[in-house]
Amino acid sequence: MTSKTTGTHGAVLTDPAPEREGRPIVELRGAGKAYGNVRALHGVDLAVHPGRVTCVLGDNGAGKSTLIKIISGLHQHTEGDFLVDGEPVRFGTPRDALARGIATVYQDLATIPLMPVWRNFFLGSEMTKGPWPVRRLDIARMKRTADEELRNMGIVLDDLEQPIGTLSGGQRQCVAIARAVYFGARVLILDEPTAALGVKQSGVVLKYIAAARERGLGVIFITHNPHHAYLVGDHFSVLRLGTLELSAARADITLEELTNHMAGGAELAALKHELAQVGGVDVAALPKEPEAPAAGVPDQAGDTPASDAPASDTAAPAEGKA
Incomplete structure (x- = not known):
């Protein structure tokens, strides 16, 4: 990995701390965010490495938007640690994050159509x-x-x-x-880039996500579509009600297992049990829930991921598109 990046107006700048092999550019350790008495995010571990795509999946209200806001400098974390190049940071504004090479592409793209x-x-x-x-x-x-x-x-x-x-x-x-x-940008955060696109246009975006990875960027791909994530992802983190339900490398999880976690395997199992009591529903014909990956599977940074225990029942605040 080169220690130089393209800066403002194409000037070649030396990184404040060149990436070392195996060390993440951005790392969250037990990070969380509380809005008063409501915990929107709690105990989240995330590592973003150069030349890798880290996919963050979750349903509406899972905490994806809060996670984006912390890393991009819009909000400050209230618990845990946030490190950039191994150094603890607490950004005051998005410009502080951008100065450290963290850029965010939101769904509205911040463009003027005319x-x-x-x-x-x-x-x-x-x-x-x-x-x-x-x-x-x-x-x-x-x-x-x-x-x-x-x-x-x-x-x-x-x-x-x-x-x-x-x-x-x-x-x-x-x-x-x-x-x-x-x-x-050294870390590129993409907020639901394929959410409003058709199959062909989604493929175009996924191709350029892969191109950004090949250029050595660390990419955080926020999505609710496990199929899109699995096409380009190197590591997968699934959020549920503000907590980390799953953290697994690509080699340790299948698309079926990822889809099951994303769709809420435990909730679907309960729903299947309820449907068994309704007449006219052939429960035996419904697909079986795939087994979850074994606990303690090392993540991309070599650490043990958070357990797959059910998330706290504290509801996260509404997060719009997250």
Whole structure:
């Protein structure tokens, strides 16, 4: 892993702490967040390594949005530890997280539909030229740089002048990913990037997630779709009611087992028992619940994951799209 990254406006910057082999860029140890008397997140362990995709799955209200807000610097954790490059941190704003190479691509993508692609690429960080106080936008350089960076990610657009709103949902996601990579991201958080996309466009986004991994980024892929996660994921963490229900490496879990955890295997077993008491339902024909992976399976960092015991019955606050 190289110790240099592409920083603001493509400048090559030396990382404050070069990634060492086996050491995560971002790590949570027993992290949690409480809003008054309500615990939205509790006891979460997560490790994000360079060149790996860490998938975080969970139903609505599982705590995914709270997790994103902690890592991206929007909220501060109230318990546990949050480490970047092995050093404890407590970000005050998202700019603090971005300065450490943690970029977040939200579902709304933070783009302006009527502006050209190249302008959205540099939105808020425009290149300028000329002496102060008569500096002006360096449009030619921004167009050239945007085209080069998009092509480096395998994204070829015929016209960078077209409004970004005319692109497909998958293409807009890819532009947002390329933008984050260009501005120095070492950890890329993707908030439900395939949630509103069809099969073909989801495939396009998944391809560029894999491309970001190949470029050495640590990717946190937030999703509720276990099939999408299993296509590109290296490690899987399943949240339920604000706690970590499952933490397993790809080699230690099958898609069927991951789907069962994501869908709530225990709850489905109880539902099957209830359906057995309803006339007209052939319970014997329903699929059997797959066995859960053995407890104590090492995760990607070599530690023992949290147990698969049922989560606390303390309800997490509503988190919108999480």
